[in-house]
Amino acid sequence: MAVIDSDVHLIQRADDSDIRALMGKPYSNDSYPVFPGTGWDASACGESGAGEWDTQAQLTAMDRQGVDLSIVMPTQALLVSQIPEAGLPTGFPRQIRDKNLAAAYCRAYNDHVANICAGSPRLKAVGIASFQDVPAAIAEVRRAVEELGLVGIVVSSLGLTEHLGSPTFWPIYDELEKLNRPLIVHNLAHQVPVWQRYPDSFLFQETVGGSMETLHAFTGLMYGGIPEKFSALRIAFFDIGTGWIPYMLERMDKDFASHGAEQAPLLKRSPCAYVKLGNWYYSTHGDEGTLAYVLDCIGDSSVVFGSSYPDDSAFPMAVSSLQARGDIAEESKRKILSDNAQRLFGLQ
Amino acid sequence: MVKSDIAGTDKRAVQQRGSQPWIYDMDAHIIDTDEDIRPFLDERYRKRTGSLLALDEWHRGLIRRPRAPQDLTERLRVLDEEGVICSVLFPSRAMDVNTMRDKAFVAAYCRAYNSFIADVCRKASALKAMAVLPFDNVSAAVEELTRSVTKLGLVGVVISSYGLQEHIGSVKYWPIYQEMQRLNVHLGIHNSIQGGPIGDLRADTFMFQHTVGRPAATMTDCAALIYGGVVEKFPRLRVSFLEARVAWVPYWMEYMDRKWEKRRSDAALLTRKPSEYMTGGNFFYSAEPDEKALPYVLERIGEELIIFASDYPHGGSAFTGDLLGRSDVSDRAKTKILRENGIRLLGEEIDKAEYENDLRSAL
Numbered sequence: 238m239a240v241i242d243s244d245v246h247l248i249q250r251a252d253d254s255d256i257r258a259l260m261g262k263p264y265s266n267d268s269y270p271v272f273p274g275t276g277w278d279a280s281a282c283g284e285s286g287a288g289e290w291d292t293q294a295q296l297t298a299m300d301r302q303g304v305d306l307s308i309v310m311p312t313q314a315l316l317v318s319q320i321p322e323a324g325l326p327t328g329f330p331r332q333i334r335d336k337n338l339a340a341a342y343c344r345a346y347n348d349h350v351a352n353i354c355a356g357s358p359r360l361k362a363v364g365i366a367s368f369q370d371v372p373a374a375i376a377e378v379r380r381a382v383e384e385l386g387l388v389g390i391v392v393s394s395l396g397l398t399e400h401l402g403s404p405t406f407w408p409i410y411d412e413l414e415k416l417n418r419p420l421i422v423h424n425l426a427h428q429v430p431v432w433q434r435y436p437d438s439f440l441f442q443e444t445v446g447g448s449m450e451t452l453h454a455f456t457g458l459m460y461g462g463i464p465e466k467f468s469a470l471r472i473a474f475f476d477i478g479t480g481w482i483p484y485m486l487e488r489m490d491k492d493f494a495s496h497g498a499e500q501a502p503l504l505k506r507s508p509c510a511y512v513k514l515g516n517w518y519y520s521t522h523g524d525e526g527t528l529a530y531v532l533d534c535i536g537d538s539s540v541v542f543g544s545s546y547p548d549d550s551a552f553p554m555a556v557s558s559l560q561a562r563g564d565i566a567e568e569s570k571r572k573i574l575s576d577n578a579q580r581l582f583g584l585q
Numbered sequence: 586m587v588k589s590d591i592a593g594t595d596k597r598a599v600q601q602r603g604s605q606p607w608i609y610d611m612d613a614h615i616i617d618t619d620e621d622i623r624p625f626l627d628e629r630y631r632k633r634t635g636s637l638l639a640l641d642e643w644h645r646g647l648i649r650r651p652r653a654p655q656d657l658t659e660r661l662r663v664l665d666e667e668g669v670i671c672s673v674l675f676p677s678r679a680m681d682v683n684t685m686r687d688k689a690f691v692a693a694y695c696r697a698y699n700s701f702i703a704d705v706c707r708k709a710s711a712l713k714a715m716a717v718l719p720f721d722n723v724s725a726a727v728e729e730l731t732r733s734v735t736k737l738g739l740v741g742v743v744i745s746s747y748g749l750q751e752h753i754g755s756v757k758y759w760p761i762y763q764e765m766q767r768l769n770v771h772l773g774i775h776n777s778i779q780g781g782p783i784g785d786l787r788a789d790t791f792m793f794q795h796t797v798g799r800p801a802a803t804m805t806d807c808a809a810l811i812y813g814g815v816v817e818k819f820p821r822l823r824v825s826f827l828e829a830r831v832a833w834v835p836y837w838m839e840y841m842d843r844k845w846e847k848r849r850s851d852a853a854l855l856t857r858k859p860s861e862y863m864t865g866g867n868f869f870y871s872a873e874p875d876e877k878a879l880p881y882v883l884e885r886i887g888e889e890l891i892i893f894a895s896d897y898p899h900g901g902s903a904f905t906g907d908l909l910g911r912s913d914v915s916d917r918a919k920t921k922i923l924r925e926n927g928i929r930l931l932g933e934e935i936d937k938a939e940y941e942n943d944l945r946s947a948l
Contacts, residue, residue, distance in 0.1 A: 400787040435752035435805065440851030441812050444844045449801040456797045480836030483878055487832060492796045500790035527835050530881050550846060
């Protein structure tokens with residue numbers, strides 16, 4: 238069995254100089270930051286997340302953890318959805334409202350991560366696309382998959398002016414479905430602006446930021462009718478665990494029973510029934526106490542192991558501690574550690 | 586919705602305690618209208634035109650109109666039929682009062698609502714009620730809290746955090762919690778359907794906002810109270826999380842612990858893991874009687890922390906029949922959910938002999 242870690246993060250330079258160098262003129266010479274500052278310090282004053290990407294070090298870490306293949310996710314490149322659409326009112330400075338900036342950044346990031354993956358057959362990556370500029374996103378999805386060999390597209394939904402189920406984004410999903418590559422929803426904990434108001438510590442922001450936004454994305458995709466319109470599209474929700482799934486499904490089914498006919502008219506069955514079709518996936522760190530219960534509720538074919546390395550408190554024991562669990566069947570462990578990810582990313 | 590076969594199930598409810606009502610319903614609603622509140626408002630506000638409260642843009646159509654708040658006869662008939670001895674009334678609209686910015690009016694509205702609901706409660710001993718407070722006007726809130734409890738006999742405070750200037754764990758609001766602890770009344774976290782800031786701009790149906798708004802706001806409030814150190818600072822303050830179900834609780838315990846392990850210095854007041862505060866006895870959670878996850882949650886957090894909340898007469902409200910008829914929840918747990926835990930949340934003494942009797946009759 239090839240153990241797959243579906244969620245490891247590319248260490249990006251804080252000043253984006255690694256990506257910027259590939260962006261071409263005029264961006265490569267620009268000294269202005271690519272992204273609006275969030276005001277949060279995710280590095281715990283430089284204690285974590287610092288350093289440079291080092292493929293050899295990554296492979297060594299994978300050996301220690303017992304991982305054969307890693308899927309590389311972006312880190313701050315997820316913030317690309319924060320770049321405001323040109324023409325919309327915004328409090329952000331003019332420089333970052335350039336309508337080509339998001340697309341140029343996505344191309345450069347995808348080139349960068351494809352270069353890294355070329356260094357080892359044990360590394361695969363997903364790309365990013367500018368959801369705020371749909372025609373450019375479609376072209377980049379095609380290029381990322383067909384020319385760069387990336388295995389999916391990841392989006393962080395915060396910053397977008399519509400929910401992920403909106404028809405605005407359907408052409409992107411159509412392209413992904415045709416290419417047989419998944420959409421990964423992976424929100425970044427410290428994004429602005431929706432949750433900027435209440436949290437007064439990074440701990441608080443990190444707790445509610447990614448998790449609540451992902452519940453929002455999940456709901457938007459479902460009520461927007463995506464599992465009906467794009468029934469072959471695989472979608473995954475990453476890095477917030479799995480314990481929320483039974484909760485949200487029951488709540489959605491109840492709301493759907495009362496209001497679904499008029500407010501989610503595209504859906505022909507209950508949200509829970511769509512989830513059980515098996516095209517929606519979720520990542521687990523492997524040590525969640527709720528995991529066995531979740532598998533009871535939704536089956537064991539849609540959960541994948543994703544350590545979130547290097548932001549991974551269980552390292553290097555994440556795989557072995559999942560394998561040692563007595564409350565999960567061996568067959569389920571094999572699916573979580575290998576089979577499900579192969580199917581999600583189309584690696585078979 | 587009250588089940589149509591209620592006649593069959595309520596018999597079981599009543600039979601459990603002979604013919605005496607015994608159930609504590611920790612969240613029912615009055616349907617409060619401007620006409621109810623206006624007579625209780627300070628003179629200078631009574632002639633305000635337009636809606637007294639700020640309205641959101643959603644067309645709800647959820648509240649069952651035929652049962653008007655003034656129709657106490659019908660309400661009391663339902664309580665009797667269901668075996669409810671204590672029904673804690675929450676507003677339907679007044680919990681949104683803190684979304685408004687007119688500081689003096691918000692305080693006046695709260696006083697008027699509290700006087701109104703106290704008036705309703707005087708008409709039947711089974712009716713208790715929660716107060717609303719002008720949270721962002723802290724000194725006025727403390728003053729009104731004291732009046733609501735000592736003069737009006739209200740049993741707690743309801744808060745919907747949407748619209749507050751700071752998160753509900755903020756030091757700003759601590760004087761309110763201190764007074765609540767002193768007065769031995771509880772805080773009911775009951776987020777309105779507006780639900781919270783998430784999705785304000787992006788939700789494009791009421792259903793969408795309803796599905797995600799309240800869970801997001803409630804889980805945020807839970808994190809705010811814990812990270813903000815409220816449970817640590819006010820160890821006798823009791824809090825209920827309402828109408829958000831219970832299946833989120835094990836998820837959130839684990840998720841917060843994981844985040845906190847990495848950044849303990851961001852929550853400097855904590856002396857325990859976040860999950861330990863969630864199960865330490867201060868927090869109570871209302872379950873839907875037919876919630877599938879209930880047995881699992883009972884297994885994870887024990888039987889002492891889950892309360893019964895009918896949501897009557899709002900859409901979706903379910904009475905006890907669904908819970909009493911379940912074979913996957915023990916009779917002992919049912920008794921605790923339907924009665925004992927509610928008594929503890931209210932800060933009332935549980936009579937030892939009565940408690941034993943409850944258990945005997947349930948088991």
